[in-house]
Amino acid sequence: VCLCGFLSVKRRNKNFLNNSEQEFVAGRRNTVLQTLKKLKIQCSRKEVPNIALLGSGGGQRAMVGLLGSLVQLDKAGLLDCILYLSGVSGSTWCMASLYKEPDWSTKLETVKNKIIERIRGPEVSLTDAMAKLKKYYYGKDLFSLTDVWAVLVVTSYVKEIDERTLTEQRKQHNKDPFPIYAVIDKQSKQSNDGDPWFEINPYEAGYSLSGVFVDTGDFGSQFQKGSKIKHQDEFDMLYLQALCGSALGDEEDIKKTMWFPSDKPISPSVDECHRALMDLVNMNLSVLNGKDPSGFEKSIRTNLNGKRQPISTIETLKKADERAEKQDIKHFTMEVCEDLSKLYKIYNCFTDVWISICKCMAQWIWGRKYNLLHNMTDEAVNSTLLQSETRDYIDGGLLLNSPYFSVLREDRDIDLIISLDFSQGDPFMTVNDAAETCKKLKIPFPEVNVTSEDKTKPKDFYVFKGQNTPTVIHIPLFNAVNCGDKVEDWRKKYRTFQGAYSAEMIADLMDIAGKNISNNREKLKEQIRAKIVSFFIFFLS
Structure with missing residues (x-):
């Protein structure tokens, strides 16, 4: 964003996109027009529909599922009909892998093979992970558990440390859909006020519905009344994921809702120290959920070869319930981390990094950034967004497991949404929640009606329409068409929190996700045609 003077934050007026995005959209619409002609879909330049493809969350299941879906969209000749590609959570892991390659959609088969080869390969070494963690710690003012999560968990799935930045991708993807990564503002989510929907694209980052944005390269820098007062280097793609x-x-x-039993660790360990740290995370989760943490305490002592004596507060914490005081959790965590810090010092790591991890864990700090809106004056923005010096940004799936609100911005004027749902559990929760939220916010969205049979035996293609609303195509990953009567078996096989998938599991999931597209190629074309016809009728009237 090019701004005058020292002003770094800009509010977007309705129907006014960032100049670079406008330029991209104009070029991409020409590509869509030519693609429609190849598909023998009659359309004028004015009638070209703006189509957004959404990838929901779902960990590695979403990452692989989105890749399989895009491959089949390409084979069906429909990929170049997509104007925007937006994702949350695991779908963004796929997006980050794709957008490493300039104009990836022109060579998707090759790019797909490279991605699969990588995620089937060896994990990032602990030495490289620890070196990266120290870079994160010493390279920024604000450190959080997101940094730890990046190097110890995300790398175990994506199998790489991607240090490139989002702004480096500018002008490299003129032949690809426009990418939008979606997260939420944690404080707004918890207080149920303000605007929780936050988006990050190669050009700008900001609050989708409030319409307040900053250049992506400046997101994370310190602001005061709309002016940047202290620069922070742009975060890399590993941190973004x-x-x-x-x-x-x-x-x-x-x-x-998110308690994980001890027999389902967050991430497979790579050595004793890694396991000890992940057990520490699980201990904090257990106390937060009022569960007995003693099993994790024993595991830490075992993994550290008896170097740790029993924790003095463990008897108290065994009795913890949902009302356990944060002070107890903090004391518990700090005792364990003190010993971990000493051990890591032996391994030539810097103790202050681990002390910071202790503090972040005790307070459960994730995704903390300087607030780009700090002390701004803007009557159109909820005052709660303007007050604090920092804000915390977290997984969008914790509020709505699909990035509807990034594409429902009025200025993007989306006509057709294709929702690929990789969620665990209710396959209609995302679209139902989107419809309910839009109704409250008076955002045009079609009414969503599904039967009780649909919830137990979902089909592979749903269309929701309304007057003066975008059309929404909803595609559940596991359904009665591609899974038969084994939908639950597939869901159990591909859980969100489990170790990295085997080569066979990846191949099977690619296939099952791809079928949702290949089986519905003609239906997708039909809905695109229907949207064009509705434009024609509108213009005639």
Whole structure:
């Protein structure tokens, strides 16, 4: 964004996109027009529909599922009909891998093979992971558990440390859909006020519905009244994937729904120290959820070869319930981390890094950034967004597991949304929640009606339409068409929190996701035609 003087934050008026995005959209619409002609879909330049493809969250299941879907869209000749590609959580891992390659959609088969070869390969070494963690710590003012999550968890799935930045991708993807990575503002989510929907693209980052943005290269820098007062280097793509996929970022959500039993660790260990740190994370989750943490305490002592004596506070914490005081958690965590710090010092790591991890864990700090809106004056923005010096950004799936609100910005004027749902559990939760939220916010969205049979035996293609609303095509990953009567078996096989998938699991999931596209190629074309016809009728009237 080119701005005058020292002003670094800009509010977008309705129907006014960033200049670079406008330029991209104009060029991409020409590509869509030519693609429609190849598909023998009659369309004038004015009638070209703006189509957005959404990838939901779902960990590695979403990453592989989105890749399989895009490959089949390409084979069906439909990929170049897509104007925007937006994702949350695991889908952003796929996006980050794709957009490493300039104009990836022109060579998708080759890019796909490279991605699969990588995620089937060896994990990032602990030495490289620890070196990266120190870079994160010493390279920024604000350090959080997102940095730890990036190097110890996200790398175990994506199998690389991608240090490139999003702004480096500018002008490299003129032949690809426009990418939008979606997260949420944790404080707005928890307080249920302000605007929780936050988006990051190669040109700008900001609040989707409030319409306040900053140049992506400046997101994370310190601001005062709209002016940048202290620069922070732009975060890299590994951190962006962790920011988007920080599924443990909301302690309130953890206490309600996200407790993980001890036989399902967050991530497979790579050595004793890694396992000890991940057990420490699980201990904090157990206390937050009122569970007995003693099993994790024993595991830490075992993994550290008896170097740790029993924790003095463990008997107290065994009795913890949902009302356990944060002070107890902090004391518990700090005792364990003190010993971990000493051990890591032996391994030539810097103790202050681990002390910071202790503090972040005790307070459950994820995705903390300087607030780009700090002390601004803007009556159109909720005042709660303007007050604090910092804000925390976490996985969008903790509020809505699909990035609807990044593409429902009025200025993007989306006509057709293709929702690829890789969620675990209810396959209609995302579209239902989007419809309910849009109704409250008076955002045009079609009514969503599904039967009880659909919830137990979902089909592979749903269309929701409304007057003066975008058309929404909803495609559940596992359904009665591609899975038969084994939908639940597939869901159990591909859980969100489990170790990295085997080569066979990746191949099977690519296939099952691809079928949702290949089986519905003609239906997709039909809905595109229908949108063009509706434009024609509108212009005639």
